[in-house]
Amino acid sequence: MTKETHTLWPSEAAVSDVVGRLMEFWGFKRNMGRIWAVLYLSVEPRSAEDLRETLKLSSGAVSMTLSELLRWGVVRKVWVQGERKDFYTAEVQLWRMISRVFSERERSEIKFAIEAFEEALAELEVLKRSDDEKTRERATLQYARIAQLLELSRLGQKLLDALLATAKLDAEPLVRFLLGRDKARSPSHPS
Amino acid sequence: MTKETHTLWPSEAAVSDVVGRLMEFWGFKRNMGRIWAVLYLSVEPRSAEDLRETLKLSSGAVSMTLSELLRWGVVRKVWVQGERKDFYTAEVQLWRMISRVFSERERSEIKFAIEAFEEALAELEVLKRSDDEKTRERATLQYARIAQLLELSRLGQKLLDALLATAKLDAEPLVRFLLGRDKARSPSHPS
DNA sequence: CATACTCTTCAAAAGTATTTGAAGGATTCG
DNA sequence: CGAATCCTTCAAATACTTTTGAAGAGTATG
Numbered sequence: 001m002t003k004e005t006h007t008l009w010p011s012e013a014a015v016s017d018v019v020g021r022l023m024e025f026w027g028f029k030r031n032m033g034r035i036w037a038v039l040y041l042s043v044e045p046r047s048a049e050d051l052r053e054t055l056k057l058s059s060g061a062v063s064m065t066l067s068e069l070l071r072w073g074v075v076r077k078v079w080v081q082g083e084r085k086d087f088y089t090a091e092v093q094l095w096r097m098i099s100r101v102f103s104e105r106e107r108s109e110i111k112f113a114i115e116a117f118e119e120a121l122a123e124l125e126v127l128k129r130s131d132d133e134k135t136r137e138r139a140t141l142q143y144a145r146i147a148q149l150l151e152l153s154r155l156g157q158k159l160l161d162a163l164l165a166t167a168k169l170d171a172e173p174l175v176r177f178l179l180g181r182d183k184a185r186s187p188s189h190p191s
Numbered sequence: 192m193t194k195e196t197h198t199l200w201p202s203e204a205a206v207s208d209v210v211g212r213l214m215e216f217w218g219f220k221r222n223m224g225r226i227w228a229v230l231y232l233s234v235e236p237r238s239a240e241d242l243r244e245t246l247k248l249s250s251g252a253v254s255m256t257l258s259e260l261l262r263w264g265v266v267r268k269v270w271v272q273g274e275r276k277d278f279y280t281a282e283v284q285l286w287r288m289i290s291r292v293f294s295e296r297e298r299s300e301i302k303f304a305i306e307a308f309e310e311a312l313a314e315l316e317v318l319k320r321s322d323d324e325k326t327r328e329r330a331t332l333q334y335a336r337i338a339q340l341l342e343l344s345r346l347g348q349k350l351l352d353a354l355l356a357t358a359k360l361d362a363e364p365l366v367r368f369l370l371g372r373d374k375a376r377s378p379s380h381p382s
Numbered sequence: 383c384a385t386a387c388t389c390t391t392c393a394a395a396a397g398t399a400t401t402t403g404a405a406g407g408a409t410t411c412g
Numbered sequence: 413c414g415a416a417t418c419c420t421t422c423a424a425a426t427a428c429t430t431t432t433g434a435a436g437a438g439t440a441t442g
Contacts, residue, residue, distance in 0.1 A: 009318070011311035015337060018307040025218065025300055029400070041333045048419075058402045063420055084410070085418060092336070094343050109216055116209040120202035127200070138200075142232045145283070146206060152285050220430070239389075249432045254390055275440070276388060 006054050012041050016055075027105075031057065031065045036074055036090050045078040045087035073100050099167035102160055110157050117150040197245050203232050207246075218296075222248065222256045227265055227281050236269040236278035264291050290358035293351055301348050308341040 008016065016037035023033030035051055046054075052062045066088060069075035074097045078087045091097050124146070127139035199207065207228035214224030226242055237245075243253045257279060260266035265288045269278045282288050315337070318330035 009314075009333075011314040011318075011337075012333065014307055015311050015340070018304050019340070022300070022304055027216065027218070031400085040336055043329055043332050059419080060403065060421075061401055064401090067420085084416095092339075094339060109213070113209050113213055116205055120206050123200075123202040127202075138234055141234050142200075142203065145231055146202075148283075148285055149206070149210070222430085250389080251391075251433065252431055254388095255431090258390080275386095 006042075006046070006050060008038070008054060012038070015041065029065065029068075031055070031061060032069055035062070035065050036069060039075060039088055039090035040092065042089075045080060045089045047083075047085045047087050049085065051088075072104070073097070095167040099164045103164050106160055107157070110153055110160070114150065114153045114157065117146055117153060120146050121150065197233075197237070197241060199229070199245060203229070206232065220256065220259075222246070222252060223260055226253070226256050227260060230266060230279055230281035231283065233280075236271060236280045238274075238276045238278050240276065242279075263295070264288070286358040290355045294355050297351055298348070301344055301351070305341065305344045305348065308337055308344060311337050312341065 016034045019037035019040075020030040020033035023036070024030040034055055038051060038054060039046060048059070048062045048066060051057070051066075052059055055062075057065075066075060070077065074091045075088050076091060078089050080087045121143060124139045124143045127135055128143060130136050130139065207225045210228035210231075211221040211224035214227070215221040225246055229242060229245060230237060239250070239253045239257060242248070242257075243250055246253075248256075257266060261268065265282045266279050267282065269280050271278045312334060315330045315334045318326055319334060321327050321330065
């Protein structure tokens with residue numbers, strides 16, 4: 001019933017925009033970022049209609065974007081006393097969000113790559129024993145190069161795993177390590 | 192003059208494809224990945240025409256993609272004795288490539304976000320002292336939330352810096368740390 | 383300096399991705 | 413049960429990205 005179209009403050013608009021862009025950069029739809037940001041900055045849960053008006057989107061877009069956000073577990077449905085509509089809030093545990101997204105998305109991507117590299121290596125293994133000199137040379141070089149790619153991918157995978165393991169507990173551990181390294185270098189922001 | 196259209200082996204095609212996808216996933220054009228991969232797996236430097244034929248692209252596409260790759264420093268021009276055309280090779284130092292891309296692209300992205308968050312905080316700083324109760328509440332919550340985003344961004348920035356500093360020297364140091372953590376947990380792939 | 387060859391550019395075409403809004407479900411309320 | 417409200421779906425429209433290929437600029441060669 002509250003018909004006041006929550007107008008965004010300039011700072012809210014700016015943050016939503018930046019988050020939208022960041023998300024886009026990370027391969028999501030811009031509106032996912034914008035909607036999440038609005039919810040993240042909202043004192044109370046918001047309805048779909050509310051978001052639709054605030055961000056000037058179609059009802060369909062809001063519905064689809066929200067369901068995607070729900071699927072990624074970065075937004076939750078909330079029941080508000082005596083209201084018919086659904087209300088939504090943002091997950092505020094940033095690390096949780098990130099780890100969820102990473103573990104679902106980046107991991108499968110990298111897993112796929114790793115498998116492909118392994119297969120390629122297996123094929124080249126055979127060609128390295130070819131009768132043809134040229135073929136052997138080519139196969140040998142490629143084998144070495146792909147092995148590099150594989151190594152890098154495995155490393156990326158481990159990095160991700162480490163990050164995820166870390167994030168699952170708390171924000172800090174890995175963080176600390178990295179901040180530590182940095183301490184001596186730039187005095188930067190006093191805060 | 193060598194008119195033999197280097198046909199790709201299945202393993203080459205597969206790897207080029209995967210690398211293309213990975214690159215696409217990371218926000219580049221798929222063809223950048225494919226071209227780079229072909230060069231990376233090539234025994235000798237290749238000409239633009241050669242790539243055009245191998246990958247069935249238009250001359251324009253090859254030209255533009257190559258110049259983009261050159262701009263990112265992941266491919267280099269090479270002069271081949273007695274040849275009129277330009278020849279190209281891939282940067283084979285993977286860490287170098289990655290650190291170059293990261294430092295140019297991700298860093299500016301994150302820097303921009305950080306600035307935006309800081310500005311938003313400054314604006315909210317004022318609103319937190321508003322006469323209106325509601326406004327104060329809203330501003331206070333948003334301040335706290337954006338501060339979280341800012342913290343996270345700064346962390347990301349530091350992580351990147353650490354990675355870059357590492358990569359600039361060698362592939363290993365950061366790597367070692369991460370591999371260490373992992374050792375005890377999952378026996379996984381026996382190789 | 384004319385010719386041949388190569389590379390680049392760019393407007394148009396093709397291809398993708400996102401958004402819209404109307405139709406249809408689903409749920410609650412009287 | 414019927415009306416009202418809200419949510420979802422999906423084909424069509426729009427917006428955005430990438431690719432094409434022809435025109436032209438640049439350069440080495442005879």
